Amino acid sequence: MTSTDDALLELLRRLDDSGYDFVTPTPLTHQRVVRRPGMQTARDVRDVLGWSLPFEPEVLPAELFRALQSGGALARHGTLWKSTVRVSRVHGLLFLHSAFPTDDEDSVFLGPDSYRFADFVLAEMGPDCRLERLVDIGGGAGVGALIASQACRPAEAILTDVNRRALRLARINAQHAGIPITTREAADLDGAPENCDLILANPPYIVDEAGRTYRDGGDLHGGEISLQWAKAAIPKLAPGGRFLLYTGSAILRGGRDQLKAELTRAAEAQGCALAYRELDPDVFGEELDTAPYADVERIAVVGCTITKPR
Known part of the structure; x- marks a missing residue:
């Protein structure tokens, strides 16, 4: 933790003390809301740190402005200021992540998928889980690792990500939550322990034509990274260990789920059990207008649990 990290940690502390709350919507919803009359400049803290609106300094309490400034999280926006971070609450915890719009290559994304992911993880772990070692691959702002750790308090929690900005924010978020985690710069499970x-x-x-790391899932209509991570995770599991995958699957013409078929083959090849279900049948419908999805009927959000035999 550096002095700039400490400043953002102080920001989270003050926001928590004030009861700050914000739920980050989809980018399309965000765009619609900020186009409304009166939403051109910020009127309060939520407009600054939730809706990412430009603001006059006096809109924020002085201590929040200083925390953002000392944390390197302010940018000039003409004659106004704009925060480069957002703060959202997920299952009671506050998370720093990137301000809207998340167009930069190193943007740290948190949105509706993050809330569904947290719900999926909690539902799969159950109320009486006990863990020794937890790893969150591509953990971003830390939602998965922190929500799971809050519920099960593992002896060791590791978060990996290729994005240094994400690792920094995850460390600050974890520090504020009082949850110890270790962060590692890695694109996948490289360097992660066994068992x-x-x-x-x-x-x-x-499939992101801009190739943004936080959004582009590769081939298989965006499912390639999900399949690669599953194949890498299975050998790392302890006997009885589980791999929880929250992802999207492009349902092809005729209702064929290619990702499910590939994940099933990968699990069976290692003698593992697989449970797979749709969590939301239709998301990102606007993508169906693009060339990579010409043969796709819909994009479903799915939850996949792969369990290694004891």
């Missing part, structure tokens, strides 16, 4: 009781993954699953 993991729980491995979490919420990988990108959309």
Whole structure:
């Protein structure tokens, strides 16, 4: 933790003390809301740190402005200021992540998928879970690792990500939550220990023509990274350990789920059990207008649990 990190930690503390709350919607919803009359400049803290609106300094309490400034999280916007971070609450915890719009290559994304991912993880772990070692692959702002750790308090929690900005924000978020985690700069499970009781993954699953790391899931209509991470996770599991994958699957013409078929083959090849279900039947419908999805009927959000035999 550096002095700039400490400043953002102080920001979270003050926001928590004030009861700050914000739920981050989809980018399309965000765009619609900020186009409304009166939403051109910020009127309060939520407009600044939730809706990412430009603001006059006096809109924020002085201590929040100083925390953002000392944390390197302010940018000039003409004659106004704009925060480069957002703060959202997920299952009671506050998370720093990137301000809207998340167009930069190193943007740290948190949105509706993050809330569904947290719900999926909690539902799969159950109320009486006990863990020794937890790993969150591509953990971003830390939603998976922190929500799971809050519920099960593992002896060791590791978060990996290729994005240094994400690792920084995840460390600050974890520090504020009082949850110890270790962060590692890695694109996948490279360098992660063996015998993991729980491995979490919420990988990108959309074909992104801009190639943004946090959004582009590669081939298989965006499912390639999900499949690669599953194949890498299975050998790292302890006996009885589980890999929880929250991702999207492009349902092809005729209702064929290619990702499910590939994940089933990967699990069976290693003698593992697989449970797979749709969590939301239709998301990112606007992508169906693009060339990579010409043969796709819909994009479903799915939850996949792969369990290694004891």
